Amino acid sequence: MAVDKDDRQRHLPAGRKAQLVAFVADAGQVTVAELAERFKVSIDTVRRDLDRLASEGALVRTYGGAVSLATAYRVDSAVEQRLAFMEKEKETIATLAAELVQDASTIMINGGTTTLATARRLSGHRDLTIATNNLLIPGALPISAIRDIYFFGGTVRQLTLATYGPVSFRTADGADLDITCDLALIGVGAVSADAGFTTSNLAEAAMMQAMIARAARVAILADSSKFDRRLFAQVSDLSAADYLITDAPPPAPLLETLEAAGVEVITPSSAPRPR
Template structure:
């Protein structure tokens, strides 16, 4: 069995002495540690830094991705711990903080009872949630995610609806009205849900829930308004950050489901806003 690379012993990254040939395993360990340090790097940048060909770097990145040390992207690599960004494809973002998202998904699924009507937005954390709904029955689900329907167990769902609108290919999501055409071809304002499960880009103590896209913020706000209860899903890397577009104030949610205890000031603000904190085990 090929031994796993010992990355911790190589921190911080150091350059090999000039004229000294690196062994491949040593180069790959340094490469993984460097990507972890900078968060993201292109193939060209890595080839220049480590003085090898781009083909060699590509092979090294493929190997390190297979071993779980980093995430391979088109044209480079990102750290497992990097903050997800909209320009990263959905498949890449799904693998970032994957363990935390799975725990959050399991904890959020515990809020769902048989027969509920759910509104669920597109996102990698809500995809994890969908995979934990297999034991539920008779659910009605409305979503703007193009990927989520494939993650739901058919036995769990009575009715499934996908909101229309413009398609964001990188996110595999639609952005548009929270409703469906009636006979007059206008969005039906009467739809309501028992529970909205909303993955957000950030949670900020003083200003609530945020995302990076203005139209998406309006859509998520409408999902929350049309639901009896609201659970916001966010891993701990998204706490105490602020993005471009505000979705809603802290008090717009009934639950915040995350993977680690928030900073004391945010925890106090959640209590003051009447938001129940659910920390996934």
Template structure:
């Protein structure tokens, strides 16, 4: 039986009934607050906080500041990266492994910020001689030093939620301050939504502009999104579905999306074991 710790350090049991109700409600609602749960279950907020802490440790949900989110919920625009890392984690690792196979040794790769691309970085350990450019402040720590020859981080405005920079896809020359454009062999772009009407989209306009610049400066473009993003349309479109060379995901896309990708000769990549 699950247990939780009271203020005096003693251990008490979390009633199975309340645990089931909490887990089911969070799963249904996607995201809830401590106050909302306390009112619903008619217990104190301290009790709810202890229950949520326990359920988080049990892997039932994700504890957040002021509440909790379902493991399968879709992140909101203000959802922090540490929470996003735990959402759809298995799917992201699958996508990361597949996307890493597109990277050729001694090539130049641009990678945008996002938890899916952090998974890609973790699977780049066998790569060698890369030049990597990214706007993610978290990605350098995930990338093996053996994989790259040079690693660059684009400058710009600091986006705290994403732990990334948002700005121009360029660098200043060390002498003279001239802006230098950059080119890459492959751009790996993780997005928050994929649909026939909206194409590849994200919630932040400036982020969409930056991804569009990466795409424009790339010889090949791969968009990455897990299946929870299918059929969604966010505020800012990055590109139409047919603009990609590759679309990397964790399972077969819905028929309508798949048909448009095939019609535009986009190579769709997902695990063979899932293919039917």
């Protein structure tokens, strides 16, 4: 009986991996179980294949599966899609970011799913004042941790569930209030040595710039899939940040540029920081 070429290759590592990449690219996002069923191999085999392909830059590994490069780096994906992407890495970053927050401090937090994960990690804190443009954050903040919550008004962007407008508040007579914060937690879309921190939307970039300008300390939150990439709008040079909080060390050239810019890179392997 003749054996189809695709069936023969499916059981060869090189052939299977090539088909796996093509399948992930076509589907956009897949789980380990789906791939094991599709290629008739064990879950452990799929995990090994995905790990190797991720290390080769052919796809992006996620908790429980993988996504195609096109899906991973799509500049405008909806919140529900981004919540499931790099979920484990975001939780790692959130835990590290929460360690920078001091009780009784004032924090600015921008839109994004990594900052949302950080808000959920603040249950061990007290008397925090939070100012944000992220529509999801007020409901995610632990009640016991919060003294006051302020929300920046502006245009609501439904895709990201965040507002975009001035980082300011006004008195009853219309005068602008001068506001500052102790720490700005800023999630960005990309990090590179030449472009600094970037995002995909101009209005979003302007709002993030304003938050950074009003902060005594700035922590940039970015998972490792965002390294050595550049998006449409620059948020700031690398030197504007005090910290880069991420799930894995950046590539050596980027790490050297960050250190030269005075940015402390915080990863799970870094020494724990006292609050």
